[in-house]
Amino acid sequence: MNPLIIPLISVIAGLIMIVFLRYFQNMERMSMIEKGLNPFDNQSIKRNRISPDNTLRFGLLLVGAGLGLLIGAIIAPYTQSEGIQVALVMIFGGAGLLLSYVIQIKNDRKSQ
Template sequence: MAEEILIPLAFFASVFGILYVYFTARNRERMSMIEKGVDPSIFTSKKNYSNMTLKFGMLLVGISLGILVGSLIDEYTTLPEEVGYFSMIFLFGGLALIVNSILEEKKTKS
């Protein structure tokens, strides 16, 4: 009976522990940098989320194309179902990330 509750408790305790260690280490690092006279403006980074959004969107499109082509392979060939789906998902997801990196490279050059 106690096993059912231990797994979720262990999961949330692990997540809390990881986040706690991450934020306390980051705070200690920042405090030591401030004590050494480093400019604190480096902590507020202006991230460009448009590239990340494009990458995530292209990855999802690639995965959906992989699922579509995987279902076609499953329907019209004698390959096992898992082979068609997994190979096409990874193939099209990887192709989407490659195309995204090419687009980002072109954007930074211009």
């Protein structure tokens, strides 16, 4: 089997997914306009915009995943486990999400 088939199919599938997502988003906006609503007042569209909360969440997720990969690469030669890197990425990524949740809760309490 040609080793280029899997990356090629992945890229094509990703592009098709992006096209369909944009198509359905456009259909949703057009139906809102037909009903006389402003599509940019909808909460579902506003949540897709970049906010400090999302930036913190994704930043800490990526830091946790990177830290998990780093520690997994260091530990992997000394263990017999095959999936140590995947497990550490999940653990540290989850820890990053929990940390972002705790920070968000503290910021919400401070602003009240």
